[in-house]
Amino acid sequence: MRNIELESERLFYKRVNKEHISMDYVHWINDSEVNMYLETSGGYTLDLLKKYIESQYKNEVYFWAIHLKGSKKHIGNIKIDPINMKTKSGEYGILIGDKESWGKGYAKEASNTILNFCFKELKLSKVTLGVIENNRSAVQLYKKIGFKIDEIISGTKEYNHTISNSLRMSING
Numbered sequence: 001m002r003n004i005e006l007e008s009e010r011l012f013y014k015r016v017n018k019e020h021i022s023m024d025y026v027h028w029i030n031d032s033e034v035n036m037y038l039e040t041s042g043g044y045t046l047d048l049l050k051k052y053i054e055s056q057y058k059n060e061v062y063f064w065a066i067h068l069k070g071s072k073k074h075i076g077n078i079k080i081d082p083i084n085m086k087t088k089s090g091e092y093g094i095l096i097g098d099k100e101s102w103g104k105g106y107a108k109e110a111s112n113t114i115l116n117f118c119f120k121e122l123k124l125s126k127v128t129l130g131v132i133e134n135n136r137s138a139v140q141l142y143k144k145i146g147f148k149i150d151e152i153i154s155g156t157k158e159y160n161h162t163i164s165n166s167l168r169m170s171i172n173g
Contacts, residue, residue, distance in 0.1 A: 006064070008113040011106060013064035013078070017057055020065045020074055021050050028076075028097025036160050037135040038095070056081075062122075066096070066110050075101040078110050080118055080127065088125040090118055111145050119173030126172050132156070133165040147171045 006013040026049050028034045030042040056063045056079075063079035076096035083090040092114070096107050118124045129147065131138050147169040156166035 004062075004117075006113055006117060007069070008109050010069055011109055011113070012067050012069055013110070013113065014067060015057075016053055016063045016065045016077055016079075018050070018053065020077075021046065021053055022074070024074070025049055025097065028095070031097075031099075034095070034097050034099065037132045037138070062090075064114070066106065068101075073098070075106060076110070078114050080114065080122075080124075083122070083124070088123065090122070090124050090127050092127050092129040107141055108145060111141070115145070115171065115173075124173055126170055128168065128170045131167050131169060132159050133167050134159060134162060139167065142169050145171070 003015050005015070023046065026044050026046055029038075029040055029044040029049070032042065035042055061079060061081040062083065063077065063081065065074050066076045066078055067074055075098040076094065078092075078094045080090040080092055092111075094107055094111060096102060115127060118127055128150075129142065131142065133139065133152070148171070149167050150170050151168040153166040153168065155163050157164065
C-alpha cells in the first residue's frame with residue numbers, strides 16, 4: 001500500500017504507522033466495552049501494539065487511522081485485508097476506539113469513504129465482513145450502508161457472557 005491519504009467531510013484517513021503507537025490506542029484495545037465484540041480480548045501493551053502495527057505496515061495492508069479533521073485526533077482505524085485480486089474482493093474491518101466519538105456517524109462516514117475507494121480505485125467488486133450478531137449497532141450500520149447478510153454461523157463464540165451467532169455480510173461494488 002502506498003501512503004494513500006483520503007478525506008471525507010469531517011474525517012481524514014492516514015496509513016497506520018509508528019506515529020499511531022500510543023497509550024490511547026493500547027487503552028482502546030484493552031477496554032472491555034471497546035473490545036466486547038473483537039477477536040482480541042485485551043492484554044495489549046505498547047510493545048505488542050508496536051509489533052502489530054509494524055507487521056501491518058510491512059505487509060502493505062490497506063490500513064488507515066481515522067482522524068478528526070479539526071483536532072487531528074486519532075479516533076479509530078479501518079482496513080481492507082486481505083484483498084484477493086483474482087476474485088476482486090476484500091475483507092473489511094473498522095474500530096472506533098475513542099468512546100467520545102461513538103454515536104456521531106463517524107463509522108458510517110469512514111465506511112462509505114473506504115468502500116468508495118475499494119470499488120472505484122482498487123476496482124474490487126465485493127467487500128465482505130464478519131460481525132457478531134449481538135453487536136446490534138454494527139449490524140445496523142452495515143445494513144444501512146448496503147451490506148447484506150450472506151450467512152449466519154450459529155453459536156460461534158461467547159461474547160459479553162452470551163453465546164452468539166456470527167454473521168458473514170457482503171456488499172457489491
